[in-house]
């Protein structure tokens with residue numbers, strides 16, 4: 493990696509308060525360190541509950557950090573709140589699993605896309621309109637989509653709107669938390685193609701949170717494997733998926749479904765063997 497990484501986590505720790513009288517807080521993330529380079533895609537994988545979303549939320553300032561640091565483009569943003577946190581929006585964006593939940597149903601799509609652009613006072617309303625038309629074209633939606641409401645779109649189209657909003661100000665990095673998990677396989681592939689295209693043209697980096705190893709291999713250059721809030725393996729995605737070193741990664745890879753029934757049977761056997769020895 494050359495130059496300052498766009499995102500750095502340095503010994504990140506997150507503890508959630510425990511329910512119950514005098515119970516100590518529960519440590520969910522402990523001593524997590526990694527970097528994401530410019531225009532790089534890094535995947536964060538792990539079983540449900542391993543802490544993937546918590547890391548994404550900590551980077552976005554949505555979950556308080558108990559220890560360690562988060563640096564954006566070399567600047568410590570760990571404890572920024574309020575106006576200082578909002579000022580990061582042009583550089584740091586997010587796309588979540590459920591686009592319907594993250595889009596305001598009462599606003600036409602054009603207004604949703606205009607909001608981040610109007611926050612930048614250097615743009616005139618005419619420039620904002622032209623930019624919205626360009627954004628809709630880039631994400632493969634018709635120009636008249638600007639006048640329609642989120643409910644009038646399919647799940648895949650809504651995710652395209654969420655993607656358009658995330659890239660509107662050409663951020664340095666987008667935290668993608670299971671952005672394609674709610675989509676069918678074909679729509680998922682199209683959304684991943686779109687994200688890859690936008691990365692090529694805009695140069696943004698992705699921290700790509702997913703439980704889907706098939707997606708990781710295709711989409712991310714590097715993969716980090718998270719178990720119980722610790723990174724247990726990291727490397728090139730092809731290496732992590734094809735030659736997993738850690739026993740936990742081996743179990744994740746063996747559990748991932750494959751379209752070939754013969755291979756699937758072999759995988760099942762391997763899974764049983766791993767369970768028998770663990």
Ligand SMILES: Nc1ncnc2c1ncn2[C@@H]1O[C@H](COP(=O)(O)OP(=O)(O)OP(=O)(O)O)[C@@H](O)[C@H]1O
Pocket residue numbers: 508509520538539540541542543544545546547703
């Ligand atoms: N607000 C919260 N308060 C207390 N515990 C929480 C909170 N949010 C998450 N947790 C706990 O933190 C752990 C990690 O959760 P997290 O959602 O980060 O995992 P994940 O790997 O993203 O899981 P999934 O793939 O199912 O979304 C879990 O044990 C979860 O129950």
